[in-house]
Each structure stands twice: as C-alpha cells, then as structure tokens.
Amino acid sequence: MTDKPLVNKRGQTEQEYLRTYDASQFERPSVTVDMLIFTVVDEQEENYRKLSPKSLQILLVKRGEHPFLGQWALPGGFVSPRESLEDAAKRELFTETNIQNIYLEQLYTWGDVGRDPRMRVISTSYMALVDSSTLSLQAGDDADEAEWFRIEDKWLKETKTATENGTVTEKWLELRLVNAKEELSATIKITKTIANRIVQVKREIVDAGNIAFDHAKLIQYALERLRGKIEYTDIAFALMPELFTLSELQQVYEVILGKELLAAAFRRKVADKVLETNQYRKHAGHRPSKYYRFNPEWMEQS
Amino acid sequence: MTDKPLVNKRGQTEQEYLRTYDASQFERPSVTVDMLIFTVVDEQEENYRKLSPKSLQILLVKRGEHPFLGQWALPGGFVSPRESLEDAAKRELFTETNIQNIYLEQLYTWGDVGRDPRMRVISTSYMALVDSSTLSLQAGDDADEAEWFRIEDKWLKETKTATENGTVTEKWLELRLVNAKEELSATIKITKTIANRIVQVKREIVDAGNIAFDHAKLIQYALERLRGKIEYTDIAFALMPELFTLSELQQVYEVILGKELLAAAFRRKVADKVLETNQYRKHAGHRPSKYYRFNPEWMEQS
DNA sequence: AGAATAGTGTCTCTAAGACATTATCGG
DNA sequence: CCGATAATGTCTTAGAGACACTATTCT
Numbered sequence: 138m139t140d141k142p143l144v145n146k147r148g149q150t151e152q153e154y155l156r157t158y159d160a161s162q163f164e165r166p167s168v169t170v171d172m173l174i175f176t177v178v179d180e181q182e183e184n185y186r187k188l189s190p191k192s193l194q195i196l197l198v199k200r201g202e203h204p205f206l207g208q209w210a211l212p213g214g215f216v217s218p219r220e221s222l223e224d225a226a227k228r229e230l231f232t233e234t235n236i237q238n239i240y241l242e243q244l245y246t247w248g249d250v251g252r253d254p255r256m257r258v259i260s261t262s263y264m265a266l267v268d269s270s271t272l273s274l275q276a277g278d279d280a281d282e283a284e285w286f287r288i289e290d291k292w293l294k295e296t297k298t299a300t301e302n303g304t305v306t307e308k309w310l311e312l313r314l315v316n317a318k319e320e321l322s323a324t325i326k327i328t329k330t331i332a333n334r335i336v337q338v339k340r341e342i343v344d345a346g347n348i349a350f351d352h353a354k355l356i357q358y359a360l361e362r363l364r365g366k367i368e369y370t371d372i373a374f375a376l377m378p379e380l381f382t383l384s385e386l387q388q389v390y391e392v393i394l395g396k397e398l399l400a401a402a403f404r405r406k407v408a409d410k411v412l413e414t415n416q417y418r419k420h421a422g423h424r425p426s427k428y429y430r431f432n433p434e435w436m437e438q439s
Numbered sequence: 440m441t442d443k444p445l446v447n448k449r450g451q452t453e454q455e456y457l458r459t460y461d462a463s464q465f466e467r468p469s470v471t472v473d474m475l476i477f478t479v480v481d482e483q484e485e486n487y488r489k490l491s492p493k494s495l496q497i498l499l500v501k502r503g504e505h506p507f508l509g510q511w512a513l514p515g516g517f518v519s520p521r522e523s524l525e526d527a528a529k530r531e532l533f534t535e536t537n538i539q540n541i542y543l544e545q546l547y548t549w550g551d552v553g554r555d556p557r558m559r560v561i562s563t564s565y566m567a568l569v570d571s572s573t574l575s576l577q578a579g580d581d582a583d584e585a586e587w588f589r590i591e592d593k594w595l596k597e598t599k600t601a602t603e604n605g606t607v608t609e610k611w612l613e614l615r616l617v618n619a620k621e622e623l624s625a626t627i628k629i630t631k632t633i634a635n636r637i638v639q640v641k642r643e644i645v646d647a648g649n650i651a652f653d654h655a656k657l658i659q660y661a662l663e664r665l666r667g668k669i670e671y672t673d674i675a676f677a678l679m680p681e682l683f684t685l686s687e688l689q690q691v692y693e694v695i696l697g698k699e700l701l702a703a704a705f706r707r708k709v710a711d712k713v714l715e716t717n718q719y720r721k722h723a724g725h726r727p728s729k730y731y732r733f734n735p736e737w738m739e740q741s
Numbered sequence: 742a743g744a745a746t747a748g749t750g751t752c753t754c755t756a757a758g759a760c761a762t763t764a765t766c767g768g
Numbered sequence: 769c770c771g772a773t774a775a776t777g778t779c780t781t782a783g784a785g786a787c788a789c790t791a792t793t794c795t
Contacts, residue, residue: 143508154505158557164520165467168550168561186745186794203456206445218466218559222550240637246548246563248470248524255460257520259470259561261548303735334676334733335542374636384746401749402784423746424792431636433605488767488772686773703776704757725773726765 166257170226171213171352172196173244173359174234176267176285177376177389186422191388192287194269195314195356196233197348199282204254205349209314209321211356212283213260226263233283240266240375244359252351262355264363266375286314286321290360290395293324303331309343312357322346323353367393371410374431382418382426383407410435471562472528473515473654474498475546475661476536478569478587479678479691488724493690494589496571497616497658498535499650501584506556507651511616511623513658514585515562528565535585542568542677546664547657554653564657566665568677588616588623592662592697595626605633611645614659624648625655669695673712676733684720684728685709712737 142150149157174196182189197209212233216225223241231237246261293309306329314321323346328339340354348356367373373389387403412432417425444452451459476498484491499511514535518527525543533539548563595611608631616623625648630641642656650658669675675691689705714734719727 143505145504145508149505151505151508155556165469166518166520167467168470184745188746202447203445203451203453206447206453216468216550216561218468219552221552222548222561225550238635238637243547245545246524248518248527248563250521250523254457259518259524261550306738331735333540333681334673334679334735335540336673371636371638377636379635382747399785399787400747401751401786404748405783420794421746422794423744424748426747433633433636436608486772490773684774701758701760702774703759706775707756722767723773724767725771726775728774 166259167253168216168222169213169258169260170216170222170229171211171247171260171262171355172226172229172233173211173262173264173356174230174267175264175288175359175363175376176269176272177392178269178285188384188388188421191385191392193289193392194285195288196283196285197314198233199284200349201282208347208349209286209319210349211262211352222261223263226261226265230263230265234267234272236267236271239268240372242372244362245355247351247355249351262359264359266372268376268378270378284316284319286316286319288356288360289313289315290357300330300332302333305330310357312346312353312360314348314356321348323348323357325353325357364393364395371431371435374410377431380414380416380428380430382428383411384426386411386429468559468561470518470524471515471560472518472524472531473513473549473562473564473657474528474531474535475513475564475566475658476532476569477566477590477661477665477678478571478574479694480571480587490686490690490723493687493694495591495694496587497590498585499588499616500535501586502651503584510649510651511588511621511654512651513564513654524563525565528563528567532565532567536569536574538569538573541570542566542674544674546661549653549657551653564661566661568674570678570680572680586618586621588618588621590658590662591615591617592659602632602634604635607632612659614648614655614662616650616658623650625650625659627655627659629659666696673733673737676712679733682716682718682730682732684730685713686728688713688731 144150145154176194177191178194179189180192196212198212200206200208200210212229214229216222220228223243226241227237230241242264244262244264246259248259250257252258291311291313293311295306295308297304297306308327310325310327312323312325323342324344326341326343328341330337340358342351342353345353367390373386376389377386383404386407387398387400390403391397410432411429414428414430416428418428419425446452447456478496479493480496481491482494498514500514502508502510502512514531516527516531518524522530525545528543529539532543544566546564546566548561550561552559554560593613593615595613597608597610599606599608610629612627612629614625614627625644626646628643628645630643632639632641642660644653644655647655669692675688678691679688685706688709689700689702692705693699712734713731716730716732718730720730721727
C-alpha cells in the first residue's frame with residue numbers, strides 16, 4: 138500500500154502481528170446450518186375430471202441420537218473449517234436429497250444460548266425450494282429416516298394490549314406437520330411490540346410437539362418468509378417443473394398463500410413472466426391446457 | 440416424557456449421553472456481529488427560507504490494529520459464550536453510541552472462508568436505525584475514532600448476457616462514504632444469474648477503497664435492504680424524532696430511496712400512519728407546518 | 742349430455758402519478 | 769410584495785377484484 142510498512146502500537150507490521158496472533162484466545166461457539174427444504178406435491182384425487190390438489194411439504198429427519206432422540210428435526214450439520222456457510226448448506230442439501238443447483242436462500246441465524254443442551258450452537262437456516270418432479274426420481278433413497286411432511290398452520294388466537302407508548306400484539310399459531318405415519322403439532326407465540334415508533338417481533342415455542350430443538354420456530358419463520366417472498370419475487374418458479382400449466386402455477390401460489398386467487402387476475406399478473414409453448418396437457422376430462430415455461434427475460438426489480 | 444427412559448444405540452439415556460459428550464470434537468469458527476448503524480442528519484443550508492437537505496449517514500470506526508490497520512471498518516466484535524447474538528449486537532451498539540432501545544434488525548450472516556486473515560470468522564450483520572436528534576446529545580464521546588460518514592451509491596455500468604438456459608446480469612456500483620476529513624470509495628460488482636428458472640445473486644468487492652475486510656459488501660447489502668424495507672414497512676419512523684413534519688418525513692424517504700417523491704401522493708400514503716398534533720414548526724420564512732407523531736395503532740401487515 | 746377446467750372480456754374500485762391551486766409565513 | 773414551503777383538489781392512468789361468458793375436452 139505504502140512504502141513504509143504500517144505498524145501498530147506495539148510496533149508490529151501486519152506479518153509480525155499475524156505470526157504472533159493467538160487465534161484460540163476466545164471461546165468459540167459451534168456453527169451449524171439447518172435446511173428448510175420445501176416442495177409442492179400432488180395429492181391423490183379420485184374424480185378423474187378434477188385437478189389433483191397440491192400440498193406444501195417439508196423434509197424432516199428423525200433423530201437417532203440424544204438430545205431429542207426419536208423426535209423430528211430439520212436436516213443440517215456442522216460447518217467445517219474449510220467450507221463457506223453456503224457450501225455447507227449445499228453439501229447438506231445434496232447429502233439429504235441428491236439434488237444440486239436448486240433455489241437456496243439464507244433466511245436467518247439463530248443465536249440464543251441454550252438452543253442445544255450439549256453446547257453453544259449458533260445456526261443459520263437456509264431455505265431450499267425443490268421441483269417435486271425432479272425429486273420423485275430418487276425419493277426415499279439412502280437417507281436414513283428422512284421424510285416429507287405436509288405443512289399447514291392455523292391461526293389460534295390473538296390479543297392486543299395498549300401500553301404506555303404503543304401496543305403489544307400476541308398471536309398464537311398451530312403448526313401442523315402431517316405424514317402417512319406421523320402427525321406433529323407445535324404451538325408458537327408471536328409477540329409484536331410497538332413502543333416509541335419501533336416495531337419488534339419475537340417468536341416463542343409454547344409447545345414443541347415432538348419437533349426437536351427450536352426447529353418449530355425455524356419452520357414457522359421460513360413459512361412466513363416463503364409466503365412473503367412469493368408475492369413480490371418469482372421464487373414460485375423454483376417449485377415448478379420445466380413445463381407447467383397456468384392452473385398448476387396458480388395452485389402453487391394458492392397452497393403457499395393459503396387462499397384462493399381469481400384466475401383472471403392471476404393470469405394477467407404472470408403473463409409477462411412466462412412463455413407459451415405449443416404443447417398441451419390432455420386426457421384430463423376437460424379442455425386441454427397449454428403448457429408454459431419460465432421467461433428468463435423477465436427481469437424482476439432489484 | 441415416558442416412564443421408560445429413551446436410550447440411544449449405545450444404550451445411553453440423555454443424561455448419560457450428555458455427561459460423556461465431548462463438545463470440543465469439532466474445530467469451531469469465531470463468531471462476530473457487525474453493526475450497520477444508520478441515521479439521517481440535516482446538512483447546512485445558507486438560505487434561511489429553504490429546508491435543510493438531509494443526508495443518510497453510517498457509523499464507522501478506524502482500525503487501530505492489524506489487519507487493515509488505519510482503515511475504516513464497521514463497529515462490531517466477538518459474541519461471547521454466554522450472550523445471544525442479539526444481545527451481542529445490542530452490547531456493541533450501546534458501547535459505540537450509548538443508545539439503547541432502538542430499531543435493530545438482523546440482516547445477513549457472512550460465512551466465506553478467508554474473510555479475516557487471522558482465522559475463520561463468521562459474522563452476522565445487524566442494521567440499527569437511530570434518530571439523529573437523540574444522537575446529537577452524545578456525539579463524539581468516549582468512542583475512540585468512531586465517525587459518521589455520509590453514504591451514497593452510484594450506478595456505474597451494467598452488462599446482460601444470454602446463456603444456455605437463462606441470462607447473466609453484471610452490475611457495477613460505486614459506494615462513496617464521505618466525511619469532513621475522509622472520503623472512501625469502493626467498487627462492488629453484483630452478479631445476477633438466472634438459470635433454469637432460478638435466480639441467484641452474488642456480490643464481489645472489485646475495489647475495497649480503504650474499507651476494511653469485506654465491509655464494503657456488507658454496507659452495500661444493508662443499503663439495498665434499507666431501501667427495500669422502507670417501501671413496504673414503517674421503519675422510516677425509527678429514523679424520526681418524536682415529533683416531525685410530513686415534509687421532513689418525505690425528505691427521509693427521498694434521501695434513502697435516492698429520488699424525489701410527489702408531495703400529494705406521499706401525504707395520502709402516510710396519512711393513516713401518523714397522528715396530527717396541534718403544534719407547528721414556525722419561524723422558517725414560509726407557511727408553518729404541522730407536527731405529526733407516529734400512530735401506534737397503525738398495524739402494518741406481517 | 743354434462744362435469745369439469747381453460748381462457749377471455751369487461752365493469753368497477755382503488756391507489757398512484759401528475760399537476761394545478763390555494764394558504765401562510767418572514768422579510 | 770416576494771420567495772419559499774404547506775396543504776389540498778382533481779384529472780388521468782394502471783392494476784386488482786369481481787364475475788360473467790365462451791371454449792373444449794373425456795367418459
């Protein structure tokens with residue numbers, strides 16, 4: 138940088154400083170990544186004319202070791218010294234699903250003390266979105282005891298109280314994760330405090346319902362983020378196969394948002410984001426629908 | 440939980456397992472928090488009739504030790520074993536500014552290897568928003584070499600290339616941090632890859648321009664998040680004093696978004712979020728403006 | 742034929758953009 | 769009076785919501 142080497146108060150150059158630096162002087166926490174792997178799958182439908190309803194699913198693994206032995210947890214693991222956080226997330230994703238190159242987004246880093254009874258653990262959660270048609274090729278392979286759960290949440294109750302300089306709103310939610318074999322149900326309390334024009338949100342687990350660690354909280358948070366992001370970005374396409382009909386796309390929006398959308402408005406909204414093909418989905422007992430694909434020219438803002 | 444205690448494959452109960460657990464078996468990274476502390480201040484204005492223009496500022500500290508000795512860095516420090524991530528952020532904020540109970544939000548966790556030449560460091564960045572009127576009371580106190588910098592960014596150039604199954608957009612930005620005494624200028628490249636309907640964004644420092652570590656990247660990211668959030672949340676109020684005029688509020692939006700807004704539309708938009716007072720800002724060489732305060736009853740969606 | 746979805750047309754309503762107009766001060 | 773900001777009125781435009789209507793298939 139300059140001709141004269143920079144020295145610190147003890148007269149050391151950078152090389153000297155680094156040579157004598159003791160990296161072990163601070164006690165360090167363990168760092169892990171937790172994966173929130175979502176997909177949307179078709180449920181069974183007996184009436185051949187009707188569209189099969191879709192459901193949002195999340196991947197969990199059964200714990201084979203203490204703590205929380207036998208309970209269900211998010212896939213994840215320790216970040217090794219030589220890999221970046223994102224590489225660790227990709228590695229965990231690959232070992233769990235055998236899939237690469239899918240949508241992956243860092244969500245939040247959970248750093249409360251006491252999250253893990255063994256030691257201090259700080260963990261960063263990543264959300265991955267998988268197209269279920271890719272997935273079905275290798276469902277239930279080597280992964281011991283990894284299973285998909287249908288995910289739903291239910292509003293339970295809400296209270297709002299006035300305080301000296303603002304309000305406090307408490308909201309209770311039930312998070313339900315359902316499988317052919319298992320049914321997990323957790324209760325989470327979300328407290329929103331408004332004081333002195335500052336909004337703060339806190340999440341607490343009221344009942345973990347057989348979900349290990351604080352993972353019920355991480356799942357609820359991810360679901361909220363997924364809902365928020367699907368409205369103003371194009372992440373929904375990461376859940377779709379290469380070719381899809383507009384009705385299928387709309388179903389994906391509906392199952393994530395948990396409400397029905399009007400077809401006319403929906404089609405107007407996505408019109409610029411998709412490209413027509415000349416293929417049709419046929420043999421469905423009703424008018425065939427055109428297949429579309431994602432339009433990569435569509436530039437989302439940012 | 441049950442009468443028979445759960446045991447793992449080695450026949451251990453949870454108590455036995457935890458007693459024999461070796462917490463030091465994995466090599467662990469250091470974890471730090473980095474603080475992005477923003478405020479909006481009035482610049483000088485000679486014409487007594489005109490409103491003083493506002494500028495967005497960020498707090499930096501001058502490094503007194505290797506590495507990056509003499510360069511400017513974000514305030515921050517190590518997370519200690521007994522405090523949560525958020526507590527660490529609050530502690531750093533307090534030691535740096537003497538302020539508590541302000542807006543604080545976790546932004547992102549940076550986990551690339553080689554971010555710090557001393558050792559593996561993973562750091563979580565937190566954004567804090569400060570009302571500058573509170574701040575002026577204790578500006579430039581004990582904090583050695585902490586200073587506010589006016590922050591601006593400038594679009595430099597953009598390229599868009601078609602690839603096999605999507606597009607790649609590269610955008611170069613200049614980040615300028617200006618002070619009475621110093622002027623830092625960094626260049627950042629943002630690469631946005633769209634492949635197979637999946638969007639990925641990567642940030643790289645092209646020229647760190649006397650900003651320590653990868654902090655230029657963290658600052659640019661925080662600025663982008665601040666811009667995004669001010670549009671769909673009410674965080675702007677965290678930057679305002681208790682009483683403010685609507686023109687002042689509009690100025691804050693304008694300086695953060697970097698564009699002018701139409702007064703009529705702006706007033707319609709914030710009308711429900713504020714409460715009138717019967718006080719006026721006078722002696723300004725023009726029609727007095729009414730003071731408003733934040734309306735805590737205004738519920739933002741979430 | 743009829744049950745179902747696919748796809749379009751169009752009216753209404755709301756919110757944002759644009760811009761003109763009035764109000765009010767300090768000098 | 770003048771220069772400046774404060775505050776409101778109103779026309780236009782864009783987009784979402786609502787809903788009716790037409791098109792097309794398979795058993």
